[in-house]
Amino acid sequence: MKRAENCVNCKINHITFRNDCLVFEFAKSKSNQRGENHVGPWHVYANPHQPWCCPVLSLARYLFSYPEVLKGDMPLFHGTSSYTRYHNLFSNLLHSLESELFDLGFYLEILGTHSCRKGVATLIASGSRVRPPITSLCIRAGWAMGGMKDKYFFRAEAGDQYVGRCASLLDQLSKEFAVSPPYFDFTECSSDVEKIERKKEINTYLRSTLPNAKKIKSQTWNVVLYCFAIVNYLPFTTLLLC
Numbered sequence: 001m002k003r004a005e006n007c008v009n010c011k012i013n014h015i016t017f018r019n020d021c022l023v024f025e026f027a028k029s030k031s032n033q034r035g036e037n038h039v040g041p042w043h044v045y046a047n048p049h050q051p052w053c054c055p056v057l058s059l060a061r062y063l064f065s066y067p068e069v070l071k072g073d074m075p076l077f078h079g080t081s082s083y084t085r086y087h088n089l090f091s092n093l094l095h096s097l098e099s100e101l102f103d104l105g106f107y108l109e110i111l112g113t114h115s116c117r118k119g120v121a122t123l124i125a126s127g128s129r130v131r132p133p134i135t136s137l138c139i140r141a142g143w144a145m146g147g148m149k150d151k152y153f154f155r156a157e158a159g160d161q162y163v164g165r166c167a168s169l170l171d172q173l174s175k176e177f178a179v180s181p182p183y184f185d186f187t188e189c190s191s192d193v194e195k196i197e198r199k200k201e202i203n204t205y206l207r208s209t210l211p212n213a214k215k216i217k218s219q220t221w222n223v224v225l226y227c228f229a230i231v232n233y234l235p236f237t238t239l240l241l242c
Contacts, residue, residue, distance in 0.1 A: 001120055001141050001167060002026065002042065004113070008082045012063075013072045017222040020181055021045045021164060022056060040155075042140060043164035046181035046230055053169050056181065060227030070224065071215045087113050117141070124166045128173065132162040140164075181226065182233035202228070 006026045016023045022044040046056040063069065069076055079085065090113050094101065098108060124137055131137075136159030138145050145153065170177045184202060189195040206228060207213040216224065 001117060001163075003117075003142055004083050004086075008075070008077065010076045011072055011074070012069055012076055012220050012223070013217070014076075015223055016219045017226045021161070022059070022223065022226070041160075043157075043161045045165050045168045045170065047168045047170055048179065048182055048230070048233060049176060050169055054230070055168060056227070057230050060231050063224070063227055064231065067210045068212070070210065070220055071212055072217060072220060083113075090116075120167050123169075124163060127166070130172050132166060133159050136160055136163045182230045183226070184229055 002024075010024070010026070014025050016025075024042045024044060025040050026042070044055050047054040051057050066078065068074070069078075075082070094108055094111055101108070101111070121137060121141055125131055125134065135145065135149075135153040136155070139155045140160055140163045144150055165177060166172060170179065184198075186195040186198055189198060202225070206224060210216070210224070
């Protein structure tokens with residue numbers, strides 16, 4: 001839902017794992033170039049029931065494919081033309097699905113990279129009778145509400161969390177809307193010592209596998225563990241279909 005410049009300029013240092021979701025911090029935006037009026041953070045949730053559209057799984061696969069970005073000294077996405085590359089890939093995808101889209105009543109002329117941003121906002125605003133507050137939606141997307149509304153309606157954690165779950169396509173009319181993300185469960189360990197040993201095994205494996213693991217900051221390491229859990233939660237055959 002955020003603007004393209006937020007994604008293009010994002011670094012792993014802007015991402016943390018808090019409670020049950022990823023949290024993104026973007027200081028600068030189109031309407032806040034210097035970051036002096038920072039609004040956020042933004043919550044992104046996993047959707048373990050629909051892995052093909054799960055944003056956390058997508059990020060996990062990307063990070064483990066390009067682990068060098070975990071050091072935090074480079075943009076999350078490689079190169080100097082990330083938006084152009086995304087535009088070209090998205091355009092190629094649309095052309096490959098042209099006949100299917102036509103059957104659904106869509107024409108390539110009206111679709112573009114901005115369709116993703118508008119589409120998810122439309123889904124959140126109109127996809128259910130129990131939609132999130134429009135204030136939370138507008139603030140998340142970076143849209144001005146105008147007049148007195150911008151002066152009196154402000155961002156709140158609960159509203160953005162609601163928007164985040166809706167944006168991950170979790171069903172608002174089902175109890176699964178509150179589903180927890182995949183995580184490593186140590187409740188069956190017979191003692192605290194065994195629990196500690198299990199956690200050490202996971203950390204040791206990741207540190208021996210990821211390059212430059214010693215340079216990864218602690219807040220980023222929590223993201224790594226979260227991503228590793230969701231990758232292990234899904235069967236390998238499911239990952240191939242994503």
